Structure formats: structure tokens, C-alpha cells
Amino acid sequence: MELGQAIRTRHSVRAYLDDDVPEDVLRDVIDVARMAPSSSNTQPWHVAVVSGEARRRLEAELVAEVTEGVKPYPHFQPGGVGLFGEYKDRRRECGLGYYDALGIGRDDVDARQRIALKNWQFFGAPQVLFLSMPAAFGQVNGLDVGLFFQSLMLLLHERGIGCIPQGALAQFPGPVKRIAAIPEGNEVLCGLSFGYPDLDADINTLRMTRRPVDDVVSFTR
């Protein structure tokens, strides 16, 4: 797949088939993604993959925390902090587009909560991975991990593997650190549910819009 085509056709996948992605495929993909650039070549990323019985236990523990009303306790500042104006509008549009695609009314709070819970059920994906970096690291190191992350998602996409990045999976790090093999001293930045996409699922036809190119660039001579 040509790079531009891969970038244009990747999208978040929210319904999956049951089959695991073989470990050697994941190793190959991560072997390429690790070539991402990083500040002073520090390569602060770590990937912890959770499958099978461990994945089932993790889902149960995360869903228990969420439904018991535990307040989120992410280590790193989550994505929604500091949003204003047009950024808040886009977040709202993103949520509404998602609920509309599922046929959920905008005021149907129960259905929206049920759908939100799918985050901690990994959207039915058979596997999930967690990106972590040392706890003391800051924004630029997070950018390094982000570069690795996009490469990883595109490489999965190239092989017909779908995925969805999930900040929600950094909100309750207790179960994640108990079950996934997160290196000592690291904290979770983001999760990624992944697997082979269910191509019959309506939700997988959802495509989010983007700002026009002239809105995101300025040229000065």
C-alpha cells in the first residue's frame, strides 16, 4: 500500500472479528515502527500486548472500576484538558457523529453510557496493547511516542489489521499495571485495541471529517 493511501484510508475500527493477530506479525510491525524518530534518539516507547485470558481479566477489572464509579486517575494529563472554542466544538461533533452512526438519540443518556463502556471492553477486539513511557517524562517525550504510535497504526492497517487509539484506556491504570507487563517506572499514555475488522459492522463505516489544509498551515516569506 502506498504511504499516502495508507494515511488516507486508516480509520478507527470499533467492531472486530474474534481471531488473534499472530505474535510474529506483531513483532514484524513493531520492528518497523521502532524506526520512528525521537528526541535525542531516546526511544521512550514501550508496547505491552494483552491477549487471551489476561485480556478477559483486564476487561472485567476495568469495567468493574468504571461501573463502580471510580474517578479516572490517569498519570499523564488526558487529551480533553484545556480544550476551548473550535476544539470543544470538534470534540462534540466527534461524539455526536459516533452516536448518530449507532442510531442513538442525542438525549439518550443510558445508551450513551452503555456505548462509552465499550471503551473498556476494547470494542470487542481480541487484543489490546498499552503504550507507556517513564513516569517523569513530559510532553516532548509524549510526542516521540506519538510518532511511534502513528507508524504502528499505519503498519497494522497495511496488513489489514484494524485498531483504535484510546485515551480512555489510560484513565484507570491500576488494573492495566497489575495485568499488562508495563516496565517498572513507566506509566500508561494510551491504549490501542486491535484485530481484524468486522467489515459488516455499520460502525466501521463511520469516517470523521478533517479541517481543510489552508486552516492547518501558514506560509511566511
Ligand SMILES: Cc1cc2nc3c(=O)[nH]c(=O)nc-3n(C[C@H](O)[C@H](O)[C@H](O)COP(=O)(O)O)c2cc1C
Ligand atoms: C490519542 C488518541 C486518543 C483517543 N482516545 C479515544 C477513546 O478513548 N475512545 C474512542 O472511542 N476514540 C478515541 N480516539 C479516536 C478518535 O476519536 C479518532 O481518531 C478521531 O475521531 C478521528 O477518527 P479516525 O481515527 O477514524 O480517523 C483517540 C484518538 C487518539 C489519537
